Amino acid sequence: MATILYTHPASAGHLTPPGHPERVDRIKAVWAALDAPAFAALDRREAPMGTEEEVLRCHPDSLLRRYRAEDPTEGFQQLDPDTWMSPGSLDAAFRSVGGACAAVDAVLGGEARNAFVAMRPPGHHAETEKPMGFCLFGTVAIAARRALDHHGLNRVAVLDFDVHHGNGTQDLLWNEDRAFFASSHQWPLYPGTGRESEKGAHGQIMNVTLSPGSGGAEMRGAWQDILAAALDFRPDLVLVSAGFDAHADDPLAGLTWGEEDFAWITHAICDMADDACGGRVVSALEGGYDLDSLAASVAAHVGVLMERGA
Numbered sequence: 001m002a003t004i005l006y007t008h009p010a011s012a013g014h015l016t017p018p019g020h021p022e023r024v025d026r027i028k029a030v031w032a033a034l035d036a037p038a039f040a041a042l043d044r045r046e047a048p049m050g051t052e053e054e055v056l057r058c059h060p061d062s063l064l065r066r067y068r069a070e071d072p073t074e075g076f077q078q079l080d081p082d083t084w085m086s087p088g089s090l091d092a093a094f095r096s097v098g099g100a101c102a103a104v105d106a107v108l109g110g111e112a113r114n115a116f117v118a119m120r121p122p123g124h125h126a127e128t129e130k131p132m133g134f135c136l137f138g139t140v141a142i143a144a145r146r147a148l149d150h151h152g153l154n155r156v157a158v159l160d161f162d163v164h165h166g167n168g169t170q171d172l173l174w175n176e177d178r179a180f181f182a183s184s185h186q187w188p189l190y191p192g193t194g195r196e197s198e199k200g201a202h203g204q205i206m207n208v209t210l211s212p213g214s215g216g217a218e219m220r221g222a223w224q225d226i227l228a229a230a231l232d233f234r235p236d237l238v239l240v241s242a243g244f245d246a247h248a249d250d251p252l253a254g255l256t257w258g259e260e261d262f263a264w265i266t267h268a269i270c271d272m273a274d275d276a277c278g279g280r281v282v283s284a285l286e287g288g289y290d291l292d293s294l295a296a297s298v299a300a301h302v303g304v305l306m307e308r309g310a
Helices: 009-013 024-034 061-070 089-108 139-150 167-173 216-233 259-277 291-309
Strands: 004-007 043-046 114-117 156-160 179-186 205-210 238-242 281-285
Touching: 004 024, 004 089, 009 024, 009 089, 024 291, 089 114, 089 139, 089 281, 114 291, 139 156, 139 167, 139 238, 139 281, 156 167, 156 216, 167 179, 167 205, 179 216, 205 216, 216 259, 238 259, 259 281, 259 291, 281 291
Parallel strands: 004 043, 004 114, 114 281, 156 179, 156 238, 179 205, 238 281
Antiparallel strands: none
C-alpha cells in the first residue's frame, strides 16, 4: 500500500500580507519537494471540502459566524496580531479540515497504513473560540474527534513536534479522556503555554520543554519518554502535528534540528504506532518558515512514511 498524500490548490489561495512568515511560498516549496522522482509512488488525492459538522466537533458555531462575517471580498482581514484572512482563506481552511478527516477515513478504512496532509493554513494554535498564531481551525484535533466520534475508536494519540506549543490542540482536547496529547516545544517561546504542569483534565496531556539552542540529542531523549507514555495509552490511531520549524535554519525559533532528526522522529513515531495500532498514522503539516529547510524536512518525513507504509 502506498502512503496517501492529501493536498489541494486552495492552499495557495490563502494569502497573507507581504512579509508574513506563513506565506503561499511555503506550500509551493512543499509541493516542489514532493514532486521529486523519489515520491512518485505517493497516492495523490485532492483534499475534499470539510464540513461545518466536522468543525463543530471542536469549535462553536459562533466562531464560524465570525469567520463568515469577517470573510473579506478583497484584500486582508486581520483576526488577531498574527492571523489574517483573504478571500480564499476559508476555502483553504475547510479543505485543510477535509483533507485531515479524509486521511483518517482512508487509514482507518485500510486503504493505506499512513497519510500526509500537505495543506495550509496550519491549525494547532486555534483555540476553541478564537483564531491564533496563523491558525483558523484546530485541524488535527478535529481529525481526532472524527476518529473517535464517527469511527468509534476508543483512544487516539495526537503527537506534536512543532517548535511552538500546540496550545489550540491542547485546549480542544483538554477534557477529552479518549485522546492523549503530547507536545515537545522550545521554552520559552510563543505562545507561552505548554508548561510541564499542564496535564489535562484527565492527566492525558504531556508537555516536554526544550531549551533554546538544543538539538537532536535532547529531542531524542524527550521523545523516547513521550512515545513510551503514548504506547502506554494504547491508541487505536496516531495523529501527528508535523511542524518543521525546530530546524536550525528556521527564523522563528531557536532549536537546532536537522533533516536527520525529522527522519528519526518519524521512524520513532511509526515504531510506536506499529506496536500500538498496526502502524496507522495520519500526519498533517503545521509550521516551518525557512523554505529550503521546510522542503528538505518534509521530504525526510514523507520519505520515512513511505518506507514504513509500504
